[in-house]
Amino acid sequence: MKPVVRAFTFVLALVAVVPFAGRARGVLWFEAGNESGAARGVQGLVDEVFSADNQSDIVRLAACFEEDAVWLPPTGEVVSGRTAITAWYRARHVRWAPALSAAVLDLRVDKSRAVVHGAARGALVPACGGAAVAVDDRFVMFLSRDSRNGWKVARLLWRRGATAG
Secondary structure, three states: OOHHHHHHHHHHHHHHHHHHHOOHHHOEEEOOOOOOHHHHHHHHHHHHHHHHHHOOOHHHHHHOEEEEEEEEOOOOOOEEOHHHHHHHHHHHHHHEEEEEEEEEEEEEEOOOEEEEEEEEEEEEEEOOOOOOEEEEEEEEEEEEEEOOOEEEEEEEEEEOOOOOO
16 A cells, blocks of 8 residues: 555544544444444445445445545545546446445444444456456445435445455
8 A cells, every 4th residue: 555545544544533532422332233223324324335336326326425525445546526436436337246245343323423344245246257356355434424414425445355356
């Protein structure tokens, strides 16, 4: 990973997590499978991101991200803004058909923010045929919520696992 990206990842993590530090009493700590309403809403967004991606539904996928979202994909440079993120997914879908599932490993929620640590597993199937690439990756999603738009991805950090090609 380039030093600039590594530094950006660290700063991004601090910016997203530090606001939680001062409000420890307002943060709800959940484990996977918790049935809290807030946790279900966050899980619903994670499921929607992966479902839309697997179905190559770029419109649904774009709706999951804030307008000014930032994404650190598993390869390449930082992608900033919903339009750029949508273009990245559209280009990937020309080459690959994803067949991925998400497992929430850790979830932290307050009234308007959430942090999700998860695992993405499955495969990327080449659109033009050939062998699928196994995926066993990790991701961190920083989410925000407002009363009008619900939960949205504000930041997405993705790391390839050992079996990813």
